[in-house]
Amino acid sequence: MNKVFNINLGGYPFTIDEDAYERLSNYLTTIHNHFRDSEGYEEITGDIEARMAELFQDQLNGRPIVTNKDVQNAIAIMGTPEDFGAEPINERVFEEEEKDKIRYKTGKRLFRNSEDEVVGGVCSGLSAYFGIQDPVWLRIAWIIFTISGGIGIPIYIILWIIIPKAETAGDRLSMRGETINVSNIGKIIEEEIDSFSEKMENFGNEFDFSSKKKELERLDLNLNEAVELETPLRKGFHC
Amino acid sequence: MRKGVLELCILSIISEGEAYPSDIINKLKEAELIVVEGTLYPLLTRLKNANLLHYTWKESTSGPPRKYFHITEQGKEFLNGLLGTWNQLVHAVSESTKNYQQQ
Numbered sequence: 600m601n602k603v604f605n606i607n608l609g610g611y612p613f614t615i616d617e618d619a620y621e622r623l624s625n626y627l628t629t630i631h632n633h634f635r636d637s638e639g640y641e642e643i644t645g646d647i648e649a650r651m652a653e654l655f656q657d658q659l660n661g662r663p664i665v666t667n668k669d670v671q672n673a674i675a676i677m678g679t680p681e682d683f684g685a686e687p688i689n690e691r692v693f694e695e696e697e698k699d700k701i702r703y704k705t706g707k708r709l710f711r712n713s714e715d716e717v718v719g720g721v722c723s724g725l726s727a728y729f730g731i732q733d734p735v736w737l738r739i740a741w742i743i744f745t746i747s748g749g750i751g752i753p754i755y756i757i758l759w760i761i762i763p764k765a766e767t768a769g770d771r772l773s774m775r776g777e778t779i780n781v782s783n784i785g786k787i788i789e790e791e792i793d794s795f796s797e798k799m800e801n802f803g804n805e806f807d808f809s810s811k812k813k814e815l816e817r818l819d820l821n822l823n824e825a826v827e828l829e830t831p832l833r834k835g836f837h838c
Numbered sequence: 839m840r841k842g843v844l845e846l847c848i849l850s851i852i853s854e855g856e857a858y859p860s861d862i863i864n865k866l867k868e869a870e871l872i873v874v875e876g877t878l879y880p881l882l883t884r885l886k887n888a889n890l891l892h893y894t895w896k897e898s899t900s901g902p903p904r905k906y907f908h909i910t911e912q913g914k915e916f917l918n919g920l921l922g923t924w925n926q927l928v929h930a931v932s933e934s935t936k937n938y939q940q941q
Contacts, residue, residue, distance in 0.1 A: 610902035630876070639883035646879040649902070650859065678874020 603664060609649030611656060615665040622670045623651075626679075633680035651677060707776035710765035719759040727774045846924060847871055848881060849909060849917040852891060856906045882907065890916050
């Protein structure tokens with residue numbers, strides 16, 4: 600059993616299987632991308648779509664539904680952009696895409712990790728940035744450094760102020776140096792939902808609402824101040 | 839090189855009379871010049887934009903109107919020029935290779 604879609608291809612109506620629809624739509628997207636910068640882009644793609652429609656009509660021959668095989672056959676006849684070869688992809692666009700890729704690769708940025716924080720999330724943010732598996736090692740090192748007469752506390756406070764908090768799913772991905780794409784963002788959001796429900800549970804278990812309410816309000820106020828402070832410093836901190 | 843040859847062939851097919859893209863494709867396929875149809879559409883559009891071809895819409899029995907291509911006066915001149923160059927090239931190549939025995 601298969602879900603079907605109704606589509607209009609080059610002026611013909613078609614009923615098409617779901618998997619066949621996916622394939623066709625991917626193919627047409629690559630065609631559109633290929634000719635995007637060519638002279639007469641709309642005309643070329645329009646002609647190709649009309650021709651695909653004709654090929655389907657011929658192949659269907661009275662059958663009601665376009666299947667994956669029909670789409671495969673039509674693509675084999677029309678050819679993929681690599682087969683065309685006639686119109687090379689515009690170099691300028693290609694270069695821009697390359698640049699984008701490079702930016703993604705070096706896209707790791709330093710954030711405070713609010714998902715996993717003991718004080719301000721500085722240690723876990725730094726761990727994510729330098730690829731340390733468990734932030735607890737960095738925390739221990741920090742504490743030892745502070746106790747042994749170092750200036751751990753002031754440095755922590757400065758970092759707390761200047762490092763922006765990872766607020767969006769995209770921030771959290773760049774914190775870990777992962778590429779921002781739909782599936783990764785989906786993953787992050789799932790994680791967030793899990794950790795949010797966990798937090799709510801802990802909150803319910805640990806806190807006595809009435810006595811802690813004032814304290815919470817005060818904390819909230821402090822947080823707002825911190826956010827105000829850090830905004831002007833955020834610019835120029837794109838590592 | 840091959841690109842110019844394709845244009846020459848397309849123009850001469852169309853110069854025989856009005857032509858529908860799939861007719862052109864069938865002829866080119868017979869001649870084993872192109873393998874996939876997608877190659878043809880950008881070429882036709884380019885030739886049309888250079889005023890070497892023009893097209894008219896014709897009603898079709900099954901579905902939306904179809905584009906039929908014709909050659910223009912300018913296209914004919916261009917075709918003659920191309921054919922001249924082509925014949926020169928064929929002559930030059932056959933002259934230079936005639937003494938070579940294929941092994």
